[in-house]
Amino acid sequence: MLDKLISVEARYDELLALLGDATVQADQSQYRTHAKALSEIELVVEKFREYKGVVGEITQAEEIAASDDAEMQALAHEELPGLKARAEALITEIKFLLVPKDPADAKNVVLEIRAGTGGDEAALFAADLFRMYSRHAERQGWRVEILSSNENGVGGLKEVIATIEGKMVYSRLKYESGVHRVQRVPATEASGRIHTSTATVAVLPEAEEVDVQIDAKDLRIDTFCSSGPGGQSVNTTYSAVRITHLPSGLVVSQQDEKSQIKNRAKAMKVLRARLYEMEMRKQQDAIAKDRKSQVGTGERSEKIRTYNFPQSRITDHRINFTTHRLLDVLDGNVAELIDEAVTFYTAEQLKEATVVAD
Numbered sequence: 001m002l003d004k005l006i007s008v009e010a011r012y013d014e015l016l017a018l019l020g021d022a023t024v025q026a027d028q029s030q031y032r033t034h035a036k037a038l039s040e041i042e043l044v045v046e047k048f049r050e051y052k053g054v055v056g057e058i059t060q061a062e063e064i065a066a067s068d069d070a071e072m073q074a075l076a077h078e079e080l081p082g083l084k085a086r087a088e089a090l091i092t093e094i095k096f097l098l099v100p101k102d103p104a105d106a107k108n109v110v111l112e113i114r115a116g117t118g119g120d121e122a123a124l125f126a127a128d129l130f131r132m133y134s135r136h137a138e139r140q141g142w143r144v145e146i147l148s149s150n151e152n153g154v155g156g157l158k159e160v161i162a163t164i165e166g167k168m169v170y171s172r173l174k175y176e177s178g179v180h181r182v183q184r185v186p187a188t189e190a191s192g193r194i195h196t197s198t199a200t201v202a203v204l205p206e207a208e209e210v211d212v213q214i215d216a217k218d219l220r221i222d223t224f225c226s227s228g229p230g231g232q233s234v235n236t237t238y239s240a241v242r243i244t245h246l247p248s249g250l251v252v253s254q255q256d257e258k259s260q261i262k263n264r265a266k267a268m269k270v271l272r273a274r275l276y277e278m279e280m281r282k283q284q285d286a287i288a289k290d291r292k293s294q295v296g297t298g299e300r301s302e303k304i305r306t307y308n309f310p311q312s313r314i315t316d317h318r319i320n321f322t323t324h325r326l327l328d329v330l331d332g333n334v335a336e337l338i339d340e341a342v343t344f345y346t347a348e349q350l351k352e353a354t355v356v357a358d
Contacts, residue, residue, distance in 0.1 A: 012045040051090040104205035105171035110273040118197025123156025126199040135332025142166030175341040178304035207276030220244040226255040319344040
């Protein structure tokens, strides 16, 4: 990794020279490209140069500590612990800066929550999760818009799809994807027996048209009459839209709006996000060919997190973290769990970066 840092520093000097070149300055497009590349590595180079300076001070102090001057020896021994601690801190900072940045981190997200195993109780849990994320979003100053929802008639949600817009939303929520399991006594359970139910959560980075090119000939668009609540226009106008992406087989339906144009726009937003997510995961070699790799099948045996009501406990099984603030978390105070997951996976990435500190 030290060799990599040296090459990054050389590239930094090269970019500085290019930005000072009159030919580059005359070409604004080329100038912006080089300026952007420079800004991306500037902090790494700054910290690396600071690290090299501290290493130089450590070397000098060690030489003095080995000298015959007793007074200077004492001063050197006094300075060395602080210098070494600073060098270690800089190494940690540099490692963090070298962790590859997820290009989707700054994006808004499409949040999909679906009831899994457990019937009405699973739908009620899906509604609890959506409320949890919605309240968390409000506290962050993010904007939530429901694209589509399918209620079960008793206050639960069979499915809900929404966009969440704000600063660095995907970077914060991307580790929430997976199967969430709940253990509690349903209100309808007369014997007081604890039931286990699941809901699946998918957090997809919202894609712009420039991120995903969709050819019109690859789409089959069907219209049909809306069903469910909606007033007099329900079952009388073909406002609902179903879009099928033929190459991938993805199907998106939207009927919440009375306008076919609005339903089509919302359906395209979800389709674009799903296609972008699939392409991202192919590039990362991290998933299988379908979306089940992210959210699982919803079976009870698959889980990333368990919400145990009798013990007021939430356990994240991926990172071995437990909290007993269950009701508080479901009320939207989920930041601690999100922080723990982000910290864990960042640390995993840092382990892959090895820097020679000596």
